[in-house]
Amino acid sequence: MTKIEEKTGVGTAIVRLSVNLAADAMDTLRWLANRRGLSLTETIRRAITVLKFIEDEVDKGNKLAVVETDANGQERVREILLVA
Structure with missing residues (x-):
């Protein structure tokens, strides 16, 4: 369950949001x-x-990756795949 309250003032509106999260x-x-x-x-x-x-x-068609460096200074690139 999500509860949203909006407050407007000078500049940006502030939104108070109440969200239920699992303990972890x-x-x-x-x-x-x-x-x-x-x-x-x-x-x-x-x-x-x-x-x-x-x-x-x-959305631009770019890929996300992690560049790992091992103990010898060698780099390895791993692509990050996002699940919708």
Whole structure:
């Protein structure tokens, strides 16, 4: 269940959002926030920004990849496949 309340003021509208998350998803969100010293709200904002970037790149026909470096300094590229 999601609850959304919008507040408008000077500049950007602020939306209050209530979302139900599974315990493991909440644990991950807290871990991410603590790792960077961020609030849960800022962590969610950043996650949305990253997902938007990924979607934009895929829409342009670009591929996403991870470049791994092994102990010898050799690089290996792995493509990231997104499931709809």
